[in-house]
Amino acid sequence: MxxxxxxxxxxxxxxxxxxxxxxxxxxxxxxxxxxxxxxxxxxxxxxxxxxxxxxxxxxxxxxxxxxxxxxxxxxxxxxxxxxxxxxxxxxxxxxxxxxxxxxxxxxxxxxxxxxxxxxxxxxxxxxxxxxxxxxxxxxxxxxxxxxxxAEPTSVACRAVRRARLEPGSTVVVVGGGSIGLLLSQVARLRGAGQVVVVEPVKRRRELATCLGADLAVAPEDAGQALADLTEGVGADVAFEAGGRPETVRRALEWTRKGGRTVLLGVTNGTLELDLLSFLLSEKELVASLSHTYDVDFPEAVRLLETGQVQxxxxxxxxxxxxxxxxxxxxxxxxxxxxxxxxxxxxxxxxxxxxxxxxxxxx
Ligand SMILES: [Zn+2]
Ligand SMILES: [Zn+2]
The missing domain is CATH 3.90.180.10 (Medium-chain alcohol dehydrogenases, catalytic domain)
Known part of the structure; x- marks a missing residue:
């Protein structure tokens, strides 16, 4: 073999x-x-x-x-x-x-x-x-x-569950690789109102909008685009799927006060956190690790079987x-x-x- x-x-x-x-x-x-x-x-x-x-x-x-x-x-x-x-x-x-x-x-x-x-x-x-x-x-x-x-799709399913997404939420997905492009689809299916994908590679941004994201922007344009979309407050939920300390920092920054940042990218790095502004913004920082065989994975397989996730x-x-x-x-x-x-x-x-x-x- x-x-x-x-x-x-x-x-x-x-x-x-x-x-x-x-x-x-x-x-x-x-x-x-x-x-x-x-x-x-x-x-x-x-x-x-x-x-x-x-x-x-x-x-x-x-x-x-x-x-x-x-x-x-x-x-x-x-x-x-x-x-x-x-x-x-x-x-x-x-x-x-x-x-x-x-x-x-x-x-x-x-x-x-x-x-x-x-x-x-x-x-x-x-x-x-x-x-x-x-x-x-x-x-x-x-x-x-x-x-x-199904495996990467189940990673997205878990992250969306961990985000406790509310209907109509504005979601930003930081990183338009496979996981980010699956996340943007699952978030939409689970009730997100607006889905914004932040991704430096143009071809992936085009793919993100083909797959249903409302907006796909380069990192340098994301702050302004989100401000325009959200009356300046930021996203209800930011998913970090870039896997670098810098993308984690941006995901936190683009989350509105009282919103939720979900980390799922894999990185060895460290991040400095301004504790006072974190406290004053009452954001939640949540990690999402892989998936479970009995909840996330069956959900992912069903989403693929039914063609709801492309x-x-x-x-x-x-x-x-x-x-x-x-x-x-x-x-x-x-x-x-x-x-x-x-x-x-x-x-x-x-x-x-x-x-x-x-x-x-x-
Ligand atoms: Zn994988
Ligand atoms: Zn055990």
Missing amino acids: RAARMYGRRDLRVVDLPELGSPPPGWVRLRVEACGICGTDLEVYLNAPRSDEPPLSAADGPLTMGHEPAGVVVETGPDVDLQVGQRVAVEGHLFCDTCFWCRRGDYALCATLRSTGQGADGGLAEEMLVPARICLPYADTLAPEHAAL VEPLISDRISLDQVVTHGFEALLAEPDAHLKVVVLPNGPVEPARAADLEATG
Whole structure:
């Protein structure tokens, strides 16, 4: 079996592995049809500790990357309800289900959390083993490449939930990458009145308005545009999806007094906060971490199945597993603005009937 394995910082290799064998109780073996690459993967690729150090290491050393897979069940372990041949999207969290946070349903905060592609083998492989519980069957009308975007869509669903969006709210999304473009769609579906996307790359701004944003502006124009839209008070909710301290600062700045700033971009940086003005503005700063298998993920899959969230326009590249380094990770690093969502097809292109579907919806 072929898999893209991380051996250390910026050292990803497509290698032959022994066959995976039968899944244990409660698990299934999937043939991976599609797996997205996202910003978090790039963070791991660039900044992960050596492969023999936690949290990257799988039990046996090098780690198969990929946390946005969709696949077909090819074998089920005991005590599994899924059927062989069923198509599923994979949520990805391997949580203990017994700790304080799991008992509250906050699975992403699990004391011993690992995820596919981060701490456990992921989906950039021809096949993978995964707990059945985090595999969600999806309708045959949804293409596997689109199902692979259930994971980032569920990130957006959670962030919108964390924002406690009120109907008619003015929302600003800082960062028009895949997550930002999904967020702007989900926020609109969940009642946002005005949606403004702030993004430096012109092509992404055009895409944002195609996907339903009311306004897409460059960062230097955003302050004025928001002031014009909101009688000078700022957005009810700002989502930070840029993943840099600077974009966090701007998101806070563009949030109105008494409004909410939701952080979901991944960054290692730090931010200085003027505590007096923060207090006087009574803003809320809320973090939103990934998703849950039982709430956010099913919501995302339904939004994709029903076509309420459009993902085909976000897919910039479809590549083979062998191209994962050159046309995937390194291409995204070399020319981040030239790509959006790169989807890897580890078992080759999807079958023709589905390709026809894609053209019809694309
Ligand atoms: Zn992701
Ligand atoms: Zn737990």
